[in-house]
Amino acid sequence: MSTALSIRQLTKTYGNGFQALHGIDLDVAEGDFFALLGPNGAGKSTTIGILSTLVTKSSGTVNVFGHDLDKQPSALKRCLGVVPQEFNFNQFEKAFDIVVTQAGYYGIPAKIAKERAEQYLNQLGLWGKHNVPSRELSGGMKRRLMIARALVHQPRLLILDEPTAGVDIELRRSMWSFLTELNEQGITIILTTHYLEEAEQLCRNIGIIDHGRIVENTSMKDLLKKLHVETFLLDLKEALLVAPQLIGYPAQLLDGHTLEVQVDKAQGITELFRQLALQNIKVLSLRNKTNRLEELFVSLVEKNLAKVAV
Amino acid sequence: MSTAYLNSEFTANMVALRTIVYREIRRFTRIWPQTLLPPAITMVLYFVIFGNLIGSQIGDMGGFTYMEYIVPGLIMMSVITNSYGNVVSSFFGSKFQRSIEELMVSPVSPHIILTGYVVGGVLRGLAVGFIVTLLSLFFTKLQVHHLGVTVLVVLLTATIFSLGGFINAVFARNFDDISIIPTFVLTPLTYLGGVFYSITLLPQFWQTVSLANPVLHMVNAFRYGILGVSDIRIGVAIGFMLVATAVLYGVCIRLLVSGRGMRQ
Numbered sequence: 001m002s003t004a005l006s007i008r009q010l011t012k013t014y015g016n017g018f019q020a021l022h023g024i025d026l027d028v029a030e031g032d033f034f035a036l037l038g039p040n041g042a043g044k045s046t047t048i049g050i051l052s053t054l055v056t057k058s059s060g061t062v063n064v065f066g067h068d069l070d071k072q073p074s075a076l077k078r079c080l081g082v083v084p085q086e087f088n089f090n091q092f093e094k095a096f097d098i099v100v101t102q103a104g105y106y107g108i109p110a111k112i113a114k115e116r117a118e119q120y121l122n123q124l125g126l127w128g129k130h131n132v133p134s135r136e137l138s139g140g141m142k143r144r145l146m147i148a149r150a151l152v153h154q155p156r157l158l159i160l161d162e163p164t165a166g167v168d169i170e171l172r173r174s175m176w177s178f179l180t181e182l183n184e185q186g187i188t189i190i191l192t193t194h195y196l197e198e199a200e201q202l203c204r205n206i207g208i209i210d211h212g213r214i215v216e217n218t219s220m221k222d223l224l225k226k227l228h229v230e231t232f233l234l235d236l237k238e239a240l241l242v243a244p245q246l247i248g249y250p251a252q253l254l255d256g257h258t259l260e261v262q263v264d265k266a267q268g269i270t271e272l273f274r275q276l277a278l279q280n281i282k283v284l285s286l287r288n289k290t291n292r293l294e295e296l297f298v299s300l301v302e303k304n305l306a307k308v309a310v
Numbered sequence: 311m312s313t314a315y316l317n318s319e320f321t322a323n324m325v326a327l328r329t330i331v332y333r334e335i336r337r338f339t340r341i342w343p344q345t346l347l348p349p350a351i352t353m354v355l356y357f358v359i360f361g362n363l364i365g366s367q368i369g370d371m372g373g374f375t376y377m378e379y380i381v382p383g384l385i386m387m388s389v390i391t392n393s394y395g396n397v398v399s400s401f402f403g404s405k406f407q408r409s410i411e412e413l414m415v416s417p418v419s420p421h422i423i424l425t426g427y428v429v430g431g432v433l434r435g436l437a438v439g440f441i442v443t444l445l446s447l448f449f450t451k452l453q454v455h456h457l458g459v460t461v462l463v464v465l466l467t468a469t470i471f472s473l474g475g476f477i478n479a480v481f482a483r484n485f486d487d488i489s490i491i492p493t494f495v496l497t498p499l500t501y502l503g504g505v506f507y508s509i510t511l512l513p514q515f516w517q518t519v520s521l522a523n524p525v526l527h528m529v530n531a532f533r534y535g536i537l538g539v540s541d542i543r544i545g546v547a548i549g550f551m552l553v554a555t556a557v558l559y560g561v562c563i564r565l566l567v568s569g570r571g572m573r574q
Contacts, residue, residue, distance in 0.1 A: 014574065052415045055574045074319075074417040082415055088408035097336070104329025105416035107322020149412070 002065070004030045004157050004188040005051075010060035012046050012212075020046040022212040023060065028205070030065075030156075033183045034190045035203035035220070043212040044192045045085060048161050052082040065156055078106065081155030083146045085162050091135035095126060098134060099149050106153035113152065120148035123178065140167045144175070151182075158182065159190045164198060176202055200224075231289040232269070234259040237282035246275050260289060326418040327426050334430025338396055338437075345396070346438060349388045353442045356384055357449045360506065372508055372539040377450045382533040383505030386467060388442045390500060390525065391492070393435030393468040397427050397475030398488045405479065410572055420566040424476065424559070431472030432465065439464060452536065459544060460535030466551040467528045473558035480565045480572075499525045504533075509541045524554065 005028040012021040021043050028034045038044045049055030051062060053073060062069040067076040089098045096117055103113030121127045124144040129137060134145060143163055150158060160179070164172045172195075179202060183189050193199055199206060199220075206223055208216040216223065239256030249272050251261045259281075263269055269286075276283060338345040357377070365376030372379055404410040413423055446452060454460055474491075482488045503525030509517045520526050527547035534540035540547075565571075 049574065052411075053573070054411055054414055056569065074419075077415060077417040080415075084411070086408065088411045090404070090407055090409040092340075097333075101329055101333055102412055102416070104332075105326050105413060105418050107318075107325045107417075109325055 002030045003063070004028050004032065004065060005190070006061075006063040007047070008061045010047070010050065010062065011058045012043075012050065012055065013058045020212050021050075021058075021060075024209065024212070024214050026207055026214060026217065028157075028188060028190060030188055031183070031186060032188055032205055033180075033203045034188075035199035035206040036190055036192045036209060037196070037199060037206065038192075038209035042209045044209055045161060046212075047209070048082065048084075048159055048190075048192070051080065051159060052084075053077065078153065079156045081150035081153065081158045083143075083150045083158070083160040083163050085165065087142050087146070089134055089142075089145065089149065092133055094131050095121065095134050095137065095141075095145050095148075096130035098145065099152050102149045103152040108153060116152050116154075117148070120151050121145075124148050125174070140171045143167060147175075147178075155187070157188045157190070161192050162194060163191070164193065164195060172198070228265050230263050230265070232261050232263055233287050233289050234261060234276075235284045235286075237284050240281070244276070244279050244281060246272065249275070322417070323419060323422050326416070327422045327429075330413075330418075330423065330426025331429045331433070334396070334400060334426065335433060337400055338430070338434045345392070345434060346441060349392060349438045350441050350445060353384055353388060354445055356380070357446060361449055372537070374537055374539070375450070378537065379508075379533075380506055381446045381450055381452065382536040383503075383529045385439050385442050385446070386464070386525075386529045386532045387500050387505050389435040389439040389464055389468050390471050390528070391496065392438040393431040394471040394475040394478075394492065394496060396434040397431040397472045398479045398482070398492075400430065401427055401476055401479035402482045402485075402488050405482075405571060406485075414569070414572055420563055424473075424562050424566060427476055428469060428472040431475060432468040435468035435471070436464070439468075454536060455538035456535045458535075459548075460532065462548065463528060463531040463535055463551070466548070466555060467532070470524075470528075470551060470554050470558060473555070473562055476562050477558070477565065480562075480570055483571075499523055502526075504529045504541060524550065527551070 005026065007024060007026040009023045009025065010021050011019070011023050013019045024043070024047065026047075036044055036047070046055055050057045050069075051064070053069070057069075062076075064076045065079045067079060069076055093101070096114075099117035099121065100110070100113045103116060104110070108116070118127065118130070121130050124147060126137075126141060126144055126148065129141060134142065137145060143165075147160070147163065150160075163179075164175055167175065176198065179189060179191075191199065191203060203220055205219050206216070207214055233254070236257045236259055240253055240259070241256070243251050243253040243259065246261065248267055249261050249263060251259055254260050261272060263272060273283070361377035361380060365380070368376045370376070401410070404413075443452065478488060478491050502520065503523050504520070505525075509520045509526065512520065521542070527542055527550050530540040530542045531544055531547035531551070534544050
């Protein structure tokens with residue numbers, strides 16, 4: 001499978017001297033659904049800004065489907081669709097006009113542009129609002145409008161910078177299934193998000209960026225394997241006054257009816273339930289305290305923070 | 311590079327140019343009460359007050375009635391103000407709303423982006439100029455002494471001020487910055503650019519100083535096209551406008567390629 005995106009030794013130092021990227025290397029295979037995660041200010045948006053040419057790189061190379069950013073910017077841009085974090089369309093233009101105009105910038109004749117605009121606005125549930133000035137759309141609709149606009153020239157690589165930020169759960173799930181469909185059609189997708197559940201559900205591979213450095217770049221499966229300890233919350237039938245003594249399972253009582261227990265993957269939970277049964281503690285339900293990826297993400301970022309501090 | 315590739319690039323760029331121009335036309339026609347109506351009302355006031363009421367007391371100027379004399383200048387004044395205003399407000403508005411990013415991420419060449427905005431500015435300048443010309447017919451008879459000079463001068467003037475508006479918009483950081491140049495530079499230059507008087511009325515020193523005012527050359531060249539009279543040499547005026555167009559175009563392209571005010 002060919003490479004959709006290849007980044008080598010990419011650095012960016014802003015005018016005020018702040019170095020946002022410290023020579024990152026990143027490869028994303030064609031057809032991948034890739035998550036680029038990192039805390040605020042880690043360098044995600046700078047990386048995406050460089051790819052979309054809105055931020056000028058300081059050094060390094062960027063290649064999209066074999067097109068070099070410095071040598072073939074025009075060919076590279078034709079392969080790329082970008083959905084930015086902030087709304088960046090004319091608030092006075094109608095939704096339909098915004099999408100058709102964007103197609104025109106890519107040299108797509110008006111007739112085809114109008115057909116595609118209708119198709120994507122329909123697929124994203126916006127056709128009913130196509131004649132409405134964009135400022136009158138809700139936040140979720142505006143996000144979907146930006147997705148329709150990014151797709152109108154049918155890019156091979158779609159980059160979404162937090163596309164579901166501020167979107168309600170129902171809409172978020174419908175956007176997930178839309179993005180999954182696009183990926184199944186062969187479009188390579190790179191996603192940044194703060195919802196780690198989203199990354200875990202959608203993405204096959206993951207890169208974690210922190211302080212301008214890639215601290216992890218692997219498959220989601222392999223990454224989750226690294227998670228040795230999971231924290232579970234147990235809802236108890238009867239209230240306890242103190243946390244029970246559970247050998248091999250550090251536990252604390254959050255309130256009378258909720259017990260937090262750390263479980264090492266090697267141990268499993270069978271032994272935990274045996275010990276609870278011996279103490280006559282009845283459990284009504286069991287749930288993860290946090291998303292699994294979230295636990296890993298926090299530990300990786302904390303490790304990197306310690307390194308940077310040293 | 312293959313011919314087919316160049317052809318497809320050229321076709322794509324022409325579609326992009328048409329898209330930008332349509333978008334600009336859509337913008338200034340959608341907000342016509344802000345773009346087309348005010349200059350029409352202002353110019354009617356000029357015709358009534360300066361042309362009819364005060365002009366009748368002034369007598370002839372350059373062998374024409376005062377009304378006939380000021381009409382070319384007033385048409386030119388509308389063209390200058392509106393071509394400049396269209397580009398500066400449209401481009402700065404795109405920067406302010408960040409919709410300029412739609413163009414920056416697309417493969418449109420800087421030449422096409424600039425040409426699209428300039429054509430938009432020229433078209434608004436011409437639209438307002440046409441409206442003012444029609445209105446002037448209610449007050450005076452209009453002749454055209456030299457059609458070629460008239461058309462060339464009005465096109466070059468609108469282009470120069472569209473390019474000027476573009477430079478202003480690139481450097482502007484807020485809405486104050488896009489009104490400073492029109493208020494403190496453009497308006498004085500236009501009023502002192504021979505719209506309402508012949509510079510032969512001025513003392514020799516101020517006649518010489520006036521020659522440094524680019525608007526004087528444009529107004530007089532246009533007046534020559536309409537009436538056949540001018541305070542300056544037409545060849546010099548047109549030469550100056552061609553050079554100004556080329557220099558400003560070069561500056562605009564450099565700004566666009568560098569991404570000043572648009573890229574980080």
